[in-house]
Amino acid sequence: MRKKTVARMMSAVITGSMIISLAACGSSSAPAAESAPVESAAASTEAETTEETTNAEPLEFSYYGPIWKPYQESTPIFDELMKRTNTTIDFEWVSNDALETQLASKVASGDLPDVISGGTSAAPGIQDLIKQGVIVPITDYLEKDMPNYVRFLEGNDYLTLTNYEDGEIYGFGLVMDVPPAFSTAIRTDWLEKLNLEMPKTWEDWVTVWKAFAKEDANGNGDPNDEVPFAVSHQFFKFVLNMFGMQSNGEFSVVDGEYLYDPENPNYEKFLDSMRELYAEGILPKEFVTLEGADFNTLGASNTLGSYVGYAEYSKNYTISCRELDEDAFYQCVIPIPGPDGAQNIPARAKVSSTTYITVKALQEGKLERILQFFDYVYSDEGIELTNYGIEGTNFEMVDNKPTLVPPYNESFAVARENGLIPSTIPFCFTEDVYMQILMGGVTYDELEDSGQTFIDGMTINEPYYYDEPPVIQTEAYADHFDLLEQQVALRDKYIMGQISKDDYNSGYEKLKQGGLNNVIEQSKEAYQKISAQ
Structure with missing residues (x-):
């Protein structure tokens, strides 16, 4: 020392x-x-x-x-x-x-x-x-x-x-x-019902979303209750990923520089694209409050067409939606490519x-x-x-490998209750014990399709992972965290069409002059400092 x-x-x-x-x-x-x-x-x-x-x-x-x-x-x-x-x-x-x-x-x-x-x-x-x-x-x-x-x-x-x-x-x-945690998922039964192909490009996805918005995709007689695409508000970085920003939710590293996302050259295209999607009814009307339990309620309601979130949701939402529609199925797929073809999804830290x-x-x-x-x-x-x-x-040794025995391989709750994987x-x-518990002691082919799509979501995204940059809590970051939140509120108002581009730009400039610039500059300096060590 x-x-x-x-x-x-x-x-x-x-x-x-x-x-x-x-x-x-x-x-x-x-x-x-x-x-x-x-x-x-x-x-x-x-x-x-x-x-x-x-x-x-x-x-x-x-x-x-x-x-x-x-x-x-x-x-x-x-x-x-x-x-x-x-x-x-x-x-x-x-x-x-x-x-x-x-x-x-x-x-x-x-x-x-x-x-x-x-x-x-x-x-x-x-x-x-x-x-x-x-x-x-x-x-x-x-x-x-x-x-x-x-x-x-x-x-x-x-x-x-x-x-x-x-x-x-x-x-x-x-x-x-092991990177897996998040994935993209889409209602493939809706695609089949509307005679649509699996989307591959940004334009394909927008076409599919518009169809989900206009047609009675869930077949309940109401053509206006479908939500074509959603992310939890706290994970809006998943949308930034589509526009080439490998973000931690606030900052990305671009050419070795710790860059505040609104300063990224791609940010304006992100804003304008999201504004268009919102106007088309593709995003949830109240996306700013969509988090946690509310997001899970939406996923289980048989009204959500696609999402980016935890891969596990594909299993949970499929099971829940089948209580309303026996054909419901969320298929995990590779990340949605943005307008310029960017495909990213954050790896688990x-x-x-x-x-x-x-x-x-x-x-x-x-x-x-x-x-x-x-x-x-x-x-x-x-x-x-x-x-x-x-x-x-x-556990027992099987082929020289530790293998959990029932009931310890049947659920994470049982394993944890008995002292295994002690996150306290x-x-x-x-990865091995995670997969043993995830599979519940059976093979992939023995799983229900709802379990298989979860496993798919944990295995298909490897080429698209990025490591999130650290959140650097400088003195300015702590003192002016409210300004970061105000920028998010300003962003959301623009996306919802409540303010013009000029209003957004002038509001953002006021935040920068009010202390946000200090956050941006201190964060850059701190990143360079710790990167050089």
Whole structure:
């Protein structure tokens, strides 16, 4: 560790006067949908698990983090993990709703745990905790104490993990090395009903959407209730993808530059095309509020013709719509090509920063041992334990391969309830176990067509994946986040025809002069800084 960093961390005094405001920093830790995980670690360069890891002196540390259903506070998997590593962990589990306020209280009172976790996302107020010296940088420990973890990291992963202000890495978390998560899907039964071919070009898609809008595609007697195309408002980047922007929802990397999407030369064509589609009745009338449960309600209502979203939705919506139309079928297809032929869809992020070591662990001499414990979780032995469980109980070896046995391969909920794939701690989620549970112990040919289309959505998009650039939360980004939201509102008003192009341009210019320019420039500089390291 750099000498200045050591001095800063060791001099940090945790007292009741250290009250950090966390109210503005929320965290949603429970996963919204099943996530696609990493390829078997056996395919990676193997890092040896040392005897020091499993036969070291006893280690005890405290762990503070959220828990949600169906996870259990104590499982045989956790017990076995602690037994193998000669470790005792004092888990303090809290609900997602209580995570933020209780963490703020613990920091204010000086009652720090050794480890803080945000679950599947960053812990609330983590930037404040870093600035106060509560969280320890681990950059200089990674190669020595976490070689099993480091073997998974590549160039872009370091950008995701690096803190923009000082170039340090403070956290680690879930590792997933398989891109599938999202896909495009279309009602092929509607295509057949209207004698339409599967669309291949942008013009083809627009023709199909217009037909869905004008004809009674769902056959319920109402030609006006169909929604030809939709994306969840929070995932509007899926539409930007069609216009050549490989966006994280706000920024893209273009020729090595971190570019705010509205500054992209293709953005105007995106705006005008979406305005035309909205005027034609192709987009949902209230697309600005279409998220989460409302989007799922639309998908299950037998009125949605096509979407871009989680591949899993193709299965769920097909099953739900068949209660209204026995022929309903959402077929997953490759990404929609834009007017210029661009076809992109974001890959699932491989790494995330969710788990942090506090200054308390450093002061008590536990830092390196704690990192070594988690490194065991990322070892081949640890990966087998956290993904497949205990041999003879959760899995059997079949053709020299761990194979889950019922009921652990029947659903993600059952697996998680019994301690497998424990997202409440950082671990490596393998593609193999994901597919075993996804397939439910049967082959592709044995699946219902609703299950097959889900699998298709997880396998057909590989040539079109891109890695999203990191979200860089600079000081200006935090101070002027409301301006980013105002730009989205301005965009939506233009798409819905509520304002003219001149009104949009003048409104956008006012936002830039009001502080948005600072966000844009600081983000560019921060990206260049961390990219150069």
